[in-house]
Amino acid sequence: MLSSVESIASIAQHSAAATEEISASAEEQSKAMEEIVASVERLDNMINNVVSSIKQYKF
Secondary structure, eight states: HHHHHHHHHHHHHHHHHHHHHHHHHHHHHHHHHHHHHHHHHHHHHHHHHHHHHHHOOOO
């Protein structure tokens, strides 16, 4: 009986550790996506500035 309890405790510990790793990975991915979104917004602003500049010289 004690062996079964120890086995369940071990499995629970491994499961908790895996859950923490998944949570950390998800947080890293979320931060990376935020950085990508910010980069895309900066790129969009740059493109809009270029388009505005080009429109000034169009005849």
